[in-house]
Amino acid sequence: MTIEERSNIDIIQEKDNNIIGEPYETVYQKPGTLIDVDMHYCPGCYHSLVHKLLMEIIEEMDIQEQTIGVAPVGCSVFAYDYMDIDMQQAAHGRAAAVATGIKRLLPDKYVFTYQGDGDLAAIGIAETIHAINRGENILIVFINNAVYGMTSGQMAPTTLTGMQTTTSPAGRDTNIHGHPIKISELVAPLPGAFYVTRQAVNNANGVRRTKKALQNAFNYQRLKKGTCLVEIVGNCPSNWKMTPIECTGFVEEQMMKTFPVGDIKLPKAEDLKNLKEA
Amino acid sequence: MTETKLMKGNEALAEAAILAGCDAYFGYPITPQSEVLEYLAREMPVRGGVVLQAESEVASINMVYGAAGAGFRAMTSSSSPGISLMQECISYMAGAELPCLVVNVNRAGPGLGTIQPGQGDYFQSVKGGGHGDYKLIVLAPSSVQEMADHVFLGFDLADKYRNPVLLLSDGAIGQMMEKVQFHAYQPPRVDKSSWATIGKPKTRSRNYITSLFIQPEQMEQHNQKLEAKFRLMRENEVRFEEMNTTDAEYLFVAYGLSARICQKAMDISRAKGIKVGLLRPITLFPYPSKRLAELAPQLKLVLSVELNSGQMVEDVRLAVNGKVPVEFYGRMGGMMPTPESIAEHLETLIKYHHDN
Known part of the structure; x- marks a missing residue:
């Protein structure tokens, strides 16, 4: 948008504000649980979108007072600047252990972690697997963009084979760097894992499905039957060195080949019988 | 009259934790302090409180972080190599101003060392241990009685200063048996509502626990706030x-x-x-x-x-x-x-x- 176009819009808006008469019907607004400040995320980054989905759900379920979030180390370290709920910032990779500490003491609250792939799948894989293996009644929101974003684009455990990063400049070589790790497929067989799904927010349908998955996970937490993990295929315009639109293409053409979206483990029907009462 | 018992140091410490109103204990086995976890795994589920064997000392202390951040009295214990693993989170807790009790039943090192008693963790205990500018209140019991007494004191001081307290014992004090008395104790009332994360009601702004202050001006301000606290400890808590x-x-x-x-x-x-x-x-x-x-x-x-x-x-x-x-x-x-x-x-x- 040019400056000229921008200023035209400002003028139109100014005019609109002066219209006397019936106000427009509000058809969409940000959830009140999302703090109305500028986000530090890069333009086109999916973090802001996923933050909004989470805060919409918390507002719609009216569970602001019952929810405690855990922020990781990574780009979303400042999640507590945007989410208007009580939160704790955890050391790198330790979110699942911190969430365990919270949930064991506050078993009737909703507790979720919000973690990237470096945080969860590299340094924090032990805490993640053991929390899930204990069946901690928490939700793990796992944003997988195949790269370390905050530290400017180093190789992550989820970096795609052949993908160039600052620490795999010739592309990820599986002989040297190993293979991209598929966390959802890895943890789903654990008896403590109640619901494991991988979603993406690359288009409107994906956004809807992701929101539904997160809603499910929050609802399932009331059953106290185990851990829910919602993996969301992320992007990284700055470190993938792509425009947001190119990122969406990369997500669809490359990321989803290694990380196909869909449910990986669904709760048994009998386990969901009491969901309404819970 | 207060009953006199014959107990191992580690067990007296564990019993004191229950009597001190410890809400949660997270631990990992290591000699010579495994009795603490064993005692609490047996007693806490019966007498109230959360006890959980973690997958590592790293996880233990981070569970303590979560529980303490939610406003509960939480503790962990370990011995030297395990305490080394906890240093990262202890630094985070000091930075985020979270109270907790950490117990080190010191064994001789470096490395895997030996399971016999040592005091080689003095520097680690009093000079930082983890990264950054922070201090722990470090209590050094020299008897089984003090293993118990310092738990009550440690929790109280942790709450008073919103800072982790380290109880630095050793393999001999932890393992030896002596007589010990437990006196009546009522934990002081501490209002944690201004910072503990228990869910945000509409009536207050959100609470968040963090040690991150990305702006240098804010970080220094936070450092100065912590330093003022450490100064108060120097003035008031020398024993x-x-x-x-x-x-x-x-x-x-x-x-x-x-x-x-x-x-x-x-x-x-x-x-x-x-x-x-x-x-x-x-x-x-x-x-x-x-x-x-x-x-x-x-x-x-x-x-x-x-x-x-x-x-x-x-x-x-x-x-x-x-x-x-x-x-x-x-x-x-x-x-x-x-x-x-x-x-x-x-x-x-x-x-x-x-x-x-």
Whole structure:
């Protein structure tokens, strides 16, 4: 948008504000649980979108007072600047252990972690697997963009084979760097894992499905039957060195080949019988 | 009348944790402190409270972080190698101003070392241990009774300053059996509602726990706030015990198990007419530097006795600031000096300093 176009819009808006008469019907607004400040995320980054989905759900379920979030180390370290709920910032990779500490003491609250792939799948894989293996009644929101974003684009455990990063400049070589790790497929067989799904927010349908998955996970937490993990295929315009639109293409053409979206483990029907009462 | 029990140090500590209203204990087995986890795994589910064996010491202390951040009394315990693993989160907790009790039943190192007692973690305990500018209040029990007493004190101090407290014991105090009494205790009322994350009601703004202050101005401000707290600890929380210092010309300085051995060494030397006293720091941070400085003018020699290669001796020297010679005597690797060897070493040093 040019400056000229921008200023035209400002003028139109100014005019609109002066219209006397019936106000427009509000058809969409940000959830009140999302703090109305500028986000530090890069333009086109999916973090802001996923933050909004989470805060919409918390507002719609009216569970602001019952929810405690855990922020990781990574780009979303400042999640507590945007989410208007009580939160704790955890050391790198330790979110699942911190969430365990919270949930064991506050078993009737909703507790979720919000973690990237470096945080969860590299340094924090032990805490993640053991929390899930204990069946901690928490939700793990796992944003997988195949790269370390905050530290400017180093190789992550989820970096795609052949993908160039600052620490795999010739592309990820599986002989040297190993293979991209598929966390959802890895943890789903654990008896403590109640619901494991991988979603993406690359288009409107994906956004809807992701929101539904997160809603499910929050609802399932009331059953106290185990851990829910919602993996969301992320992007990284700055470190993938792509425009947001190119990122969406990369997500669809490359990321989803290694990380196909869909449910990986669904709760048994009998386990969901009491969901309404819970 | 308060009942007197015969208990292991580690078990007395675990029992004290329950009586002190510890809401949650997270731990991982390691010799010589596994009795704490075992005792609490047996007792806490029955008597109320959360107990959980974590997958590592790293996870234990981060669970403590979560529980403490939600406003609960939480603790963990381990021994030296496990405490090394916890240093990252201890630094985070000091930075995020979270109260908790960490217990180190010190064994000799470095590395995997041995399971025998040691005091080689003095520097790690009082000089930081983890990264960044922070201090822990460090309590050093020298008896099974103090293993219990310091749990109550430790939790109270942690809450008072919103800072982790370290109880630095050792393999001998943890494993030995002595009589112990548990006195009636009521935890002080502490209002944590302004910071604890228990879910945000509409009536207040959100609480968040963090040690991240990305703007240098804010970080320094936070550092200064913490420093002010550490200054208050130095002013208000110094604890020590003195024996035979009124007429002392010589002084043993020792904490924990070493202080126990020095008491006997003192008796041996006194029987020979050597006027030696003992100063036993109970808090290693804050350190009884002021008291040492006060005693310095009357002393001819100070001997720091430790189960390490000479760590606390540096703080003794800083305290007396050159006013009196300070020497070191110690054993390492889980070996114990005999009272006779300490008394003998003192005599040798007295002769050396007299001749020179």
